[in-house]
Amino acid sequence: MAAKIFYGTLCHSTADDPMVILEDHILGVKNGKIQLVKDSSYLDEALSELGLQENDVKYLKKGKFLMPGLIDTHIHASQYVYTGTAMELHLLDWLKNYTYPIEANFEDLKFAEDVYQKAVKRVLKNGTTTACYFATIHVDATLKLCDIVENAGQRAYIGKVNMDAYSPHYYVETTQESKEETEKFVTKILKKNNPLIKPVITPRFAPNCTLELSKYLGHLAKQYDLPIQSHISETTDEVEWVKELFPGSKHYADVYDQCNLLTDKTVMAHGVYLSDEELKLFKSTGTGISHCPNSNLSLRSGMMDARRVLDMGVKLGLGTDVSGGYHPSMLDAIRTAVQVSNVISLDMHTDYKSLSHREAFKLATLGGSEVLGLSDKTGNFEVGKEFDALLVDTTVVEGPVDIFKRDSTDDIIQKFLFLGDDRNIQEVYVAGKQVL
């Protein structure tokens, strides 16, 4: 797409307002970036400013709107192969019985290619323009995932997983291998010089990494100025296990902190059982949380109180956590975040505010960009940011949403968030390029 103007309804978040709905507006894109967002009365001016003709304008009729691309801050591309199955066990048994045996298969590049092609295609179709992926411990298969993401035109962080402890004999690395393979992976991806793709340092979780490895990974992240992702405090059994394994640490977050793994470029998945002290540490280090409500319910891990995290000023985004979470769509993450917050509110004092759909929308867009340190590039329709967007059509024939005369634009957007699916996502843009 060379340049274009969209004319109609725009919906996005700002720092002060979780959902701003702009009717009769224009949004101009050039060189992949948002050049202007204005009232439609400025159309003629905008056309001449961008050197465009009337046929470069895309008019969005009632029922259609433009919103920022969805940001999945935590997804295991490798686990897509068993999404929607294997949810009867709790986390630690689930890892042992399903996850590790399945992830071990990614040594086979053909198997990896098939799964990764399908996973990337599926999430892009569901409007995820930015994904923060876990792969597996295998460098070649993880490089394959990078190629697939690159060809699809998606924005992504991609992590080769590190595991040198408490892992089964068929799915483990030595500390030395893990260090060398990770640096090899990082340098290969950085050499590609693709502005949309970044390697992310990925210790699986504290029990799966020796302190020696975790410290090295903290050092590597600093050396190459890289983001970091891992899991924290997802279940009570896991928290107890971490206490036993690291008796010298104050708490779970302290294990990571001692290894310099809590930075303003770190995203930790779950955080269901974090103490106030740990959340304060997150705030002071700039560490963000990926809230994965579907996973927390599916594996019966617990319910993360998003309101508490937001009130403590910790950066928060949403994640599908495929396949702990069974749904690859961020629309599901939005809905489930609202539902989990509703349930939490039942046990709270009457002035407790559960998460609104507007706030969940922000977490899935601008919030995600903040957690990933990408808010200068994506997350909303601020002028100067790259154009990552979805053209939504709620009037699609045989679609999942019914629109009535009485529906306001606000209603239409809310219906899409609660009832819509990929059939309503008509076009997908990443950095100004139409990728679907």
Ligand SMILES: O=c1[nH]c(=O)c2nc[nH]c2[nH]1
């Ligand atoms: O939801 C999760 N999925 C995983 O793959 C994992 N590994 C450690 N902890 C984890 N939690």
Ligand SMILES: [Zn+2]
């Ligand atoms: Zn996970």
